Amino acid sequence: MYKIVIKGGRRLRGEVSVSGAKNAALPILASSLLARGQSTYRNVPGLGDVITMRKLLGQLGAEVSGDGTTVVDTSNVVNFEAPYELVKTMRASALVLGPLVGRYGKAQVSLPGGCAIGARPIDQHLKGLSAMGARIELEHGLVTARARRLHGATIVFDVVTVTGTENLMMAAALAKGTTVLENAACEPEVEELGRVLNKMGAHVRGAGTSLITIEGVDELHPVDHAIIPDRIEAGTLMVAAAITRGNVLIRDCLPEHLDAVIAKLVAAGAEVTMEADGVRVVGKADIKPTDIATRPHPGFPTDMQAQFMVLMSKAKGQSVLSENIFENRFMHVPELMRMGADIVIDGHIAVVRGPVKLKGAKVMATDLRASACLVLAGLIADGTTEVLRVYHLDRGYDHLERKLRRLGADIRRVKVKGEL
Numbered sequence: 526m527y528k529i530v531i532k533g534g535r536r537l538r539g540e541v542s543v544s545g546a547k548n549a550a551l552p553i554l555a556s557s558l559l560a561r562g563q564s565t566y567r568n569v570p571g572l573g574d575v576i577t578m579r580k581l582l583g584q585l586g587a588e589v590s591g592d593g594t595t596v597v598d599t600s601n602v603v604n605f606e607a608p609y610e611l612v613k614t615m616r617a618s619a620l621v622l623g624p625l626v627g628r629y630g631k632a633q634v635s636l637p638g639g640c641a642i643g644a645r646p647i648d649q650h651l652k653g654l655s656a657m658g659a660r661i662e663l664e665h666g667l668v669t670a671r672a673r674r675l676h677g678a679t680i681v682f683d684v685v686t687v688t689g690t691e692n693l694m695m696a697a698a699l700a701k702g703t704t705v706l707e708n709a710a711c712e713p714e715v716e717e718l719g720r721v722l723n724k725m726g727a728h729v730r731g732a733g734t735s736l737i738t739i740e741g742v743d744e745l746h747p748v749d750h751a752i753i754p755d756r757i758e759a760g761t762l763m764v765a766a767a768i769t770r771g772n773v774l775i776r777d778c779l780p781e782h783l784d785a786v787i788a789k790l791v792a793a794g795a796e797v798t799m800e801a802d803g804v805r806v807v808g809k810a811d812i813k814p815t816d817i818a819t820r821p822h823p824g825f826p827t828d829m830q831a832q833f834m835v836l837m838s839k840a841k842g843q844s845v846l847s848e849n850i851f852e853n854r855f856m857h858v859p860e861l862m863r864m865g866a867d868i869v870i871d872g873h874i875a876v877v878r879g880p881v882k883l884k885g886a887k888v889m890a891t892d893l894r895a896s897a898c899l900v901l902a903g904l905i906a907d908g909t910t911e912v913l914r915v916y917h918l919d920r921g922y923d924h925l926e927r928k929l930r931r932l933g934a935d936i937r938r939v940k941v942k943g944e945l
């Protein structure tokens with residue numbers, strides 16, 4: 526067990542590179558199951574969820590080697606079950622459902638229970654697979670999907686779902702006939718999966734828009750692919766620069782994936798400039814209150830809501846944040862309040878009043894983006910902040926504290942004895 530210890534007050538300066546995108550790497554690693562043989566993925570981020578996906582692929586019989594460049598050999602896949610032990614630590618384990626039933630005609634995935642940020646059912650994934658001809662059974666907490674061969678179908682999602690869209694794209698890639706996904710998620714990671722599937726020989730059109738058409742093919746082949754940069758890591762580093770009145774060049778990021786985040790940073794008074802090799806963020810003393818409503822892409826991402834709350838606590842005036850994607854994504858608020866933030870929650874709305882001087886404290890997060898928010902708060906708090914349960918942070922960030930330290934933050938990872 527580790528904790529992160531931060532002494533606040535340093536202005537961040539310098540350059541930092543963004544790692545590969547977690548939420549692109551996970552479906553892409555799962556997509557390896559659609560073809561027989563050895564696929565090579567580059568720019569794979571070193572983080573907990575990727576390790577879990579590697580374990581899952583390993584349990585299915587794939588051979589996985591390498592890290593930053595990961596090689597997955599699916600020649601000997603013999604098992605079609607994603608067990609509870611893995612699904613309970615990472616809901617994105619459900620991403621093997623589509624590829625397994627699409628290629629092998631059978632998949633068994635332990636039904637993910639509710640998680641820290643909300644109920645997060647997978648009914649839309651199952652509805653789509655069923656429309657494509659899969660027989661779905663739910664028994665003993667396991668979902669079993671079976672089909673001799675899936676067929677194309679037109680599926681209209683009731684809610685916009687990122688992994689739901691990805692699961693059905695993968696299932697449809699090997700189905701007989703054409704599948705149309707309406708009200709599909711438009712996230713850059715969905716578009717990236719479409720790119721990878723097409724490289725494998727699939728016929729996917731419209732990935733990255735709300736209407737995706739997939740003409741099924743009989744066979745796909747392995748690929749060699751470099752994963753896009755993580756827009757949420759980039760956004761987190763941008764907020765770090767803005768709140769510390771820093772001057773940071775964020776390299777290896779795709780600013781076109783961050784339009785909504787950059788627009789809000791600028792509205793809050795940060796200076797954001799596009800340079801040849803990255804995005805420069807210069808933080809100003811005068812932070813303006815800014816309202817934020819999370820929406821599916823291209824709206825403001827829910828995965829940046831917690832981090833923005835720290836910026837809002839430094840703004841002169843009142844900001845309103847509404848969380849519209851997950852029903853329980855304010856768990857960072859009580860911890861921020863312990864550090865001195867002035868926040869009132871009413872349902873899915875949080876009203877943040879600033880500016881406040883945050884004070885260092887021992888804090889603990891229950892999910893990934895909440896941990897990132899507390900690390901950011903520690904960067905500007907008076908005194909020392911200890912962020913406990915760092916495994917949440919490590920699930921989704923590739924050594925965030927190392928990157929912040931290189932930018933001048935006084936931050937270290939400390940081993941602790943026993944459970945926290």
Ligand code: EPU
Pocket residue numbers: 547548551616617643644645646647648649650684685686687688689710714827828850851852893894921
């Ligand atoms: N939903 C349903 N039924 C479904 C699927 C989703 O009701 O069958 C609801 C969910 O409960 C939620 C909303 O639809 O209220 C959106 O959920 P979505 O399915 O889009 O989320 P996800 O695919 O499980 C991905 C990311 C999340 C990110 C969300 C929203 C991956 C691996 N995870 O989750 O990332 O917050 O999309 O953009 O891509 C994170 O990285 O910290 C993270 C949580």
